[in-house]
Amino acid sequence: MSVDKDTVRRVARLARIAFPEERLEPMAGELNRILAWVEQLNAVDTSAVEPMTSVVKVSLKMREDQVSDGNRADAVVRNAPLGEDNYFAVPKVVE
Amino acid sequence: MSKLTDLTIAEARDGLKKKSFSATELTDAHIKAVEKARALNAFVTETPEIARAAAAESDKRIAAGSARPLDGIPLGIKDLFCTKDVLTTAGSHILDGFKPAYESTVTTNLFKDGAVMLGKLNMDEFAMGSSNETSYYGPVINPWRRKGSDTKLVPGGSSGGSSASIAARLVMGATGTDTGGSIRQPAAVTGIAGIKPTYGRCSRWGIVAFASSLDQAGPMARTVRDCAIMLKSMASHDPLDSTSVDLPVPDYEAAMTGNIKGLKVGIPREYRIDGMPAEIEALWQKGIQWLKDAGAEIVDVSLPHTKYALPAYYIVAPAEASSNLARYDGVRFGLRVPGKDITSMYENTRAAGFGREVQRRILIGTYVLSAGYYDAYYIKAQKLRTLIARDFDEAYRKCDVLLTPTAPGPAFGIGEKTDDPISMYLNDVFTVTVNLAGLPGLSVPAGLNSEGLPLGLQIIGKAFDESTLFRVGEVIEKAAGTTPRPQAWWEV
Numbered sequence: 001m002s003v004d005k006d007t008v009r010r011v012a013r014l015a016r017i018a019f020p021e022e023r024l025e026p027m028a029g030e031l032n033r034i035l036a037w038v039e040q041l042n043a044v045d046t047s048a049v050e051p052m053t054s055v056v057k058v059s060l061k062m063r064e065d066q067v068s069d070g071n072r073a074d075a076v077v078r079n080a081p082l083g084e085d086n087y088f089a090v091p092k093v094v095e
Numbered sequence: 096m097s098k099l100t101d102l103t104i105a106e107a108r109d110g111l112k113k114k115s116f117s118a119t120e121l122t123d124a125h126i127k128a129v130e131k132a133r134a135l136n137a138f139v140t141e142t143p144e145i146a147r148a149a150a151a152e153s154d155k156r157i158a159a160g161s162a163r164p165l166d167g168i169p170l171g172i173k174d175l176f177c178t179k180d181v182l183t184t185a186g187s188h189i190l191d192g193f194k195p196a197y198e199s200t201v202t203t204n205l206f207k208d209g210a211v212m213l214g215k216l217n218m219d220e221f222a223m224g225s226s227n228e229t230s231y232y233g234p235v236i237n238p239w240r241r242k243g244s245d246t247k248l249v250p251g252g253s254s255g256g257s258s259a260s261i262a263a264r265l266v267m268g269a270t271g272t273d274t275g276g277s278i279r280q281p282a283a284v285t286g287i288a289g290i291k292p293t294y295g296r297c298s299r300w301g302i303v304a305f306a307s308s309l310d311q312a313g314p315m316a317r318t319v320r321d322c323a324i325m326l327k328s329m330a331s332h333d334p335l336d337s338t339s340v341d342l343p344v345p346d347y348e349a350a351m352t353g354n355i356k357g358l359k360v361g362i363p364r365e366y367r368i369d370g371m372p373a374e375i376e377a378l379w380q381k382g383i384q385w386l387k388d389a390g391a392e393i394v395d396v397s398l399p400h401t402k403y404a405l406p407a408y409y410i411v412a413p414a415e416a417s418s419n420l421a422r423y424d425g426v427r428f429g430l431r432v433p434g435k436d437i438t439s440m441y442e443n444t445r446a447a448g449f450g451r452e453v454q455r456r457i458l459i460g461t462y463v464l465s466a467g468y469y470d471a472y473y474i475k476a477q478k479l480r481t482l483i484a485r486d487f488d489e490a491y492r493k494c495d496v497l498l499t500p501t502a503p504g505p506a507f508g509i510g511e512k513t514d515d516p517i518s519m520y521l522n523d524v525f526t527v528t529v530n531l532a533g534l535p536g537l538s539v540p541a542g543l544n545s546e547g548l549p550l551g552l553q554i555i556g557k558a559f560d561e562s563t564l565f566r567v568g569e570v571i572e573k574a575a576g577t578t579p580r581p582q583a584w585w586e587v
Contacts, residue, residue, distance in 0.1 A: 030455060052478075076196070079429070
């Protein structure tokens, strides 16, 4: 499984990171080196192994289904780079 | 009396109790030390006013006879912990100007117990790094130098501001976080102690997330006892973090009896890696001898999947990071870079806001989670985690703790390893297994190498058995003797 320039472009798009054309090729090289290195995992037969789903063996706690917080719009939006009247402002998304 | 900044937390606690000095005096001495040490670049934000106000409150409580466990103890807080109304950057440009409206559970616990915050400590961007060189705020400089050299060395990472400021006597202790070794490795290369507790021991609520199934907060300080004191306050069950455990927090100091007679210490043979420097091997042998001399029984154990830990980590951690870091979109907090539409605004913001290493990891994570690759990479890595955890379970049938080196070498020079990501990743070869298995690991200062640089030994324990780690750690610390302090070349 080798990563080429087009794959980097596609993955960068999925990750929503703008990537200048001249950085695609070097990044493909870097990713390939790392992916080739992790490929050694294939040497281990894991067909009979369950993937880890929980680091520590505890069961999740249940709690009452009730409102415990809220009505803090000011605090929620106060770090927004752009906003108005407790709304986040973004570039127009519908014509 | 020695300088106030030379005291350990345990000594300062006694001095405050006996009123040998006030919390305000102790805090002022540390604020002065911080101001004189800006050449180390250990702080992103200094908070002397907050510190003085907290110290004054501590003095009132001490005078009233109602002192709390950490009253008046000046600490640094890694800039990954959200602190209410105080800039929190995670070492990243993308969190420009972010002042959280809430306080992390761990810092809430510390401040409730009377701790004094001196400021927010520099770190690798989003905790991704082993040398503190990926910070948007520039590298932190290790207070230690090679004998007869003024080459600037790294303080380890990602908790490099924490390790440097403790070693330089700017703070008495600091919070750290450890996803693959970010507490233990910097502790080792700066000659201090640091523990990554069992996953779930400290709440992750309010800590900027990197890899949620691996991240764990822990204390760093100059002695094992100081770490025990801090962890007692930091650990708690927290309904706001569903993975935090509802187990009582033991009195860790009470467990430090100095008696390890009959304790079984496992030596994992797979940790003897190719190309390991002779001085690391020698240090390990010394550690084994110290524990033997104290009455412990040494047993050989095998952790056969050790060599797969780092590659598994470099699938799991970037995968979880790519998901966690999706929230930085220029809308709700931090940096925003305009674009021609909303998508290009996201893309421009993330291109400008994330540094190279963070971008690289997001791309790897996005790739391994993308359609068609999820099973081959992420599920495969999670299966290896099962095997790695099983290795430890097997080993613990034969022993109580494991002893290993903490890092494969001493502090290296700034810029020496930045060109090759994999050589940088190898710094975590001895620490990362513990994160994958969720276990606790303590790094203890164990002496200096031939160049005069500190090295550490790591003790790995069973889940939630931090008490035994502190007990063994103190034995090693005593046997190793006092680590000399670095020369204060940074003082202006």
